[in-house]
Amino acid sequence: MTTAEIITIGTEIILGQIVDTNAQYIAKSLTEKGIRILFQTSVNDNKELLKSALKIARDRVSLIVTTGGLGPTANDLTREAVSELFGIPLISDKEACIRIQKYLESHHGNMLDGYKKQALIPEGALVICNENGTATGFVLQYDNKAIVCLPGVPREMHSMLNKYLEVYDSRHKSDEGYAVMRNLHTIGISELSGEDVVRNYLKGKKQVKGMTLAHDGIVTINILAAAPKRESAAKILDKAEQDIRMKLGHAVFGVGDETLEHAVAMLLKKCNKTIAVAESCTGGLVSDKLTNIPGISDYFLEGSVAYSNRAKVDALNVPGELIKKHGAVSPGVAKAMAEGIKKRASANIGVGITGIAGPSGATTGKPVGLVYIAIAGDNFSEVKECLFKGSRVDVKIFSANTALNMIRLKLLNICQNL
Structure with a gap:
């Protein structure tokens, strides 16, 4: 099996100024081809450091994919680093030169001297054309190793990586298996x-692997299936997903890019129900999440950020005496908020959220992270007491996701009884 290392190049990545989405895209794409990722490395915009990273990678994997360090700026270091490390001279590729000339004529009017460098590749390397920019990618074969060098601009890198993988497929079709994965x-x-659940399911199943990742109250189960043919791997993956779903039941809300708010939106549509949300400590986060879904306006009627006690009373008709007696952070106030927004918006379901996001605001018996979430309908109401850990932002996110899940579970029950 081909083993690989991904090297992302850029000072902005090292300093945490941008999120390295390129490595994620490359890793997913290679894994789907049955390529085993062993390492991911990030390196500064420094030619000597890059040469060091390439040398280490060369000695431990059979495929190296770099992204970044190719382009018209002073940080164009990759081609020189590869040339010097492997002792292969750089030559100007005629077709790349023509392509860059045409690209620049349509964007800048003429071939600028600073761009001529973009046509240089190590002698004997395979050119990967860039249809979205000037940086020329290339693949260098060296001692049964492959070094694939791509630019860092995601739109350019994505299409160029896909072009390389087409070449990879044609060369490895007979002896490599396929791997497919699903979240x-x-x-x-x-x-x-x-x-x-994953560990028990995987016992004795050599063609399936799985792992879990927890984030924001959500547990994502990554399932990977491998087989000699893509169709066989896909069938194994489908069966694994089905079996794991059976064991987890309603805890499963989505696959791949599907979000919790997407699941709620689909159920609102299926049940033909409308919703309105009154938020205090979450500051409109639930409403924000729901309104990220196209078409939600048919079902999401209103969102209110009733942050102060006065707003809870004036906008939602929460009784002032209730707040005075039990405090704004209490089950009764959460319930009154849900009922108040439901009535005001004439919605089928109302949601109320009140809590202490911190780091201040705690009182005796009411610690930071205490949140009450209520949902109310024509013939039901329920309140959930939660105690979340983490920062102020963490508490807001956990609260919003918990509220969405309460809505989801209630809608599942409603839909089943229709």
């Missing part, structure tokens, strides 16, 4: 519980 998203279970 299964759950909420309401612990990461440990998810791991137990």
